[in-house]
Amino acid sequence: MARIHRLATLLAMLCLASFASRPAMAQSVLRDAETEALLADMAKPLFAAAGLNPANGKVVLIGDPSINAFVAGGQIVYVNSGLIDAADTANQVQGVVAHEIGHIVGGHAVFQRDGGYGNISILSLLLGAAAMAAGSAEAGTGILMAGQRAAIGKYLAYSRVQESSADAAGVRFLNTAGISGKGMLGFFEKLTQEMHRYGYYSTDPEVDPFAQTHPMSQDRVQTLKADLEGSPNWTKPLDPDLERRFKRVQAKLRGYTNDPKKTLRIYPLSDQSIPAHYARAYAYHQSGYPEQAAAETAALVKLAPNDPYFLELQGQILLESGQPQASLDPLRKATQLSNNSPLIASTFGHALVATEDKANLKEAEQVLRDSLTRDRDNPFAWINLGTVYDREGDEPRTALATAERANLIGDARTAMVSARRAMGGLPQGSPEWIRAQDIAMVSEQAMKDDKRNKGRNLQ
Known part of the structure; x- marks a missing residue:
């Protein structure tokens, strides 16, 4: 057992360092119209309770099976698919989101100078329970150099304070929003049970609760219990519509992942x-x-013949089964019934392109342009719009669509080259020309910064 704890410590610290070194958006983001609508509705009252504009707040789903959620700057909460899978209710996920918004309001995501780690990751059984024995002399000498241990110790202490602060803020936000705290408490209890199951609570002296990034879940439960149970919202019934929608989303994510x-x-x-x-x-x-x-x-x-998400799935299956023409009717209907949801519309636009019928190009262009007007952060839609422009023989706009996609995925060189090509064919001073110029300038600077950083790393 001791060897396992020491190995877990090393793995957890390596995971923590590597996780913090890459931006959250570089991980696998899962996008689904129904899921995003549900998460937005679940989080909206919590952002408002925190004094933030709900229009600027966002919950992003990450394709990761671990039970985790985190913030990494801005008013964005990242939730792993594994957490949705593990949760029993929508209310439990709301408890997690409330805690994460506590990190946002506390400005906890920006703390590189306090240990060098750039993301705050909470509720992770893998990190929170496995980061043990870091204070042991054997672990310190055998695994980590003294300087690394000091930095990690500083980080762990800093993180524990933040976690407790975010807990307290999350309770306030739930109470202000009129949402029961049973979900928050229930989720911590679930984590506690998991930690017991895997033997993380024992008399083993190497299991040091002070060498963890988060307070031990059982201690957090005891601290929160009085405040949550004392709230008039404690006995408030759960929102039946949110719970019904959550079960649907949870099921589709399980089927997909x-x-x-x-x-x-x-x-x-x-x-x-x-x-x-x-x-x-x-x-x-x-x-x-x-x-x-x-x-x-x-x-x-x-x-439910008029459920847009069922129709979207029907069209998607037809499309990906090599029947793009047959997919058009359900996808067109899904787009209309969802009030032109940009993600559903982008799939519809893709189906129109996939028919390879020139008669569908104008509709595809309009559908994709409308989709991107409402959601520009969709590389898939830019690919299809670029295909439309290419088939129409519009080289400058094909290049601009390529630049937009490359800019989104962090391919600075392709973005710069394509944006300059677009500028060469678009009317100078037009909105599209200005957009291409912006991408070219940002991409060129990104390439310079990357080159400078590589030079520093070699020194």
Whole structure:
């Protein structure tokens, strides 16, 4: 057991350092219209309770199976898919989001000078429970150099204070928003049970609660319990609409991210509920069984013919099964019924392009342009719009679409070259020309900064 704890410490510290060294958006962001709408509705009252403009707040889903959420600057909360999978209710996720907003309000994400780590990561069983034994002399000499240990110790102490502060702020935000704190407390209790399950609570002297990034979950539960249970919101019923939507989103994420066999164990064929049909549809689609996926989706559409998300899935399965023409009707209807959701519209635009019918190019251009007007941060939509322009013979706008996509994914060289090419063919001074100029300037500076940083690292 002691060897395992020391190895866990090393792995956790390496993970912490490498995680902090890369921007959050460089990780795998999962985008889904239904999920984003749910997370926005869950977080809106909490951002408002924190004194922030909900229009500027955002919850982003990360494709990561670990139970974690974090902030990394700005008014953005990042939630791992593993946390959605592990949660029992939408209210539990709201408790996590409230805690994360506490980090935002406290300005905790910007603390590189306090230990050198750039992201705050909370509620991670992998980091919070595994970062043990760092204070042991054997671990210090055998694993970490003295200077590294000092920096990590400073970071751990700093982080524990922040976590407690964010806990208290999260309680205030839940109470102000009129939301029950049962979810927050329930999620900490869930983490405590997991830590007991894996033997992290024991009499082993190497299990040092002061060598962790977060207060031990059982201690956090005791600290929060009085404030949460004393609130008039404690016995308030959970929002039935949010809980219903959460079960749908949880099911589709499980179907999309988990092993299909696991999904079918959780949602057997005998389960004819909407979440079960949803999960199986994604599981079958992901594992290459289009007929079964189509059957599950047909069952959903039969239950709710005007549900835009069911229609979106039906169209997506048809499109990815090589039937773009057949996908147009459900995707067009899904776009209309979702009030032109940009993510759904971008899939519809892709289907129009995929038909390879020139008669669909004008509609595809309009659909994709409208989508990008509402959500410019969609590389997939820029690819398809660039394809439309290319087929129309519009080289400058093809180059601009390429520059936009490259700028989003951090490919500074391609962005600069494409933006300059676009400037050469667009009317000088036009909005598109100015946009191309902006991308070219930003990309050129990014390349210079990257070269300068590489030079420093070699010294």
